[in-house]
Amino acid sequence: MITIPITAELLRGALDLEQTGRGLLPHRLPAWARAQYDDGQLEMVESQPSGVRLVFSTAATTIELDTLPTKRDYTGAPPRPDGVYDVLVDGRLFAQLTATGGDVITIDLMSGATDTKPGTAQTLRITGLPGVPKPVEIWLPHDETTELVALRSDAPIAPIPSGRRVWLHHGSSISHGSNATHPTGTWPALAATQAGVDLINLGFGGSALLQPFIARTIRDTPADLISLKLGINVVNADGLRLRTFTPAVHGFLDTIRDGHPHTPLLVISPILCPIHEATPGPTGWDLSALADGELRFVAAGNPEEIPAGKLTLSIIRAELDRIIQRRADPNLHYLDGRSLYGDADNAAHPLPDDLHPDADTHALLADRFTSLAFESKGPFSG
Structure with a gap:
């Protein structure tokens, strides 16, 4: 077996590689941006490599990847499944692997306290590959922080230039891939495959809050197409009121336009989420469900505070639509999230935890987005 150096040329979807004491940790935010926040939630989710994959050409029949995953264990909730590694050969799913062991973070949802137990690296072995030159992609788990320790193969590996348009997408946990069962099954990954584009997924669970450093990251990242799914987080x-939400959106768009003055830019409002259509945030845990070992969410805000500027999803959709029209930018577009998932879809495919879609609904979102954004006269159809 040949030991292959893991370099940025072999990775797509990551904006930074951090050398740790144990390996390489892919990040979806650059180091300067990570230095501008002290937020455990964002620190966790940006290091979860949604959309990050190793891409190379090789005639190898056997490949080994040593990884060190970080597992999450929520006190009182059912155990989480191990993260999945999707192996694609010539663009088709060839194998799915999991890495047991690794570090384990235990999280108490009620107190927020955490406890970390260190673990050891695991070896993933991919065998039976055709012994001819071929493109191979190893998609890392979308919801499990993963350090890359070593890469080995029985034949040389070479990076592959893409040649495809780059689609950068920013959003919340739904874009990150919550409740999807494997990394190429998140709706952005599915849509990117359908449209034949290269994905950079900046979907951050619970953390799409119009932060300026995320706007500057998007501004500075080369991309041919950009979409922003804004509002639910x-x-x-309960982070903004209407009075501050509107200038925050304008400022976010202004910063992106500083680096991408003419790039097609699509703003997507939230999909249907019945608990927050007419009830403001914050969002809380459903304690009765948690007592039964289920993770569910409730809207904890007071609708009587809406006149004082409290935000609901209905208000956010109307305001995003108004902002986009007011800016009069021919390359700036708006998509109502309910065209991806609306009332009829909720009746047929209800949100399992009242907030996030299931795996089948991720596929539905991808099909709808591909049709509306990439096909016909969609904003990304060029």
Whole structure:
């Protein structure tokens, strides 16, 4: 077996590689941006490599990847499944692997306290590959922080230039891939495959809050197409009022336009989420469900505070639509999230935890987005 150096040329979807004491940790935010926040939630989710994959050409029949995953264990909740590694050969799913062991973070949802137990690296072995030159992709788990320790193969490996348009997408946990069962099954990954584009997924669970450093990251990242799914986390966190939400959106767009003055830019409002359509945030845990070992969410805000500027999803959709029209930018577009998942879809495919879609609904979102954004006269159809 040949030991292959893991370099940025072999990785797509990561904006930074951190050398740790144990290996390489892919990040979806650059180091300067990570230095501008002290937020455990964002620190966790940006290091979860949603959309990050090793891409190379090789005639190898056997490949080994040593990884050190970080597992999450929520006190009182059912155990989480191990993260999945999707192996694609010539663009088709060839194998799915999991890495047991690794570090384990135990999280108490009620107190927020955490406890970390260190673990050891695991070896993933991919065998039976055709012994001819071929493109191979190893998609890392979308919801499990993963350090890359070593890469080995029985034949040389070479990076592959893409040649495809780059689609950069920013959003919340739904874009990150919550409740998807494997990394190429998140709706952005599915849509990217359908449209034949290279994905950079900046979907951050619970953390799409119009932060300036995320706007500057998007501004500075080369991309041919950009989409922003905005609003749900602002309500979840009860982070802004209408008076501050509007200038925050304008400022976010202004910063992106500083680096991408003419790039097609699509703003997507939240999909239907019944608990927050007319009830403001914050979003809380459903304690009765948690007592039964289920993770569910409730809207904890007071609708009587809406006149004082509290935000609901209905208000956010109307305001995003108004902002986009007011800016009069021919390359700036708006998509109502309910065209991806609306009332009829909720009746047929209800949100399992009242906030996030299931795996089948991720596929539905991808099909709808591909049709509306990439096909016909969609904003990304060029």
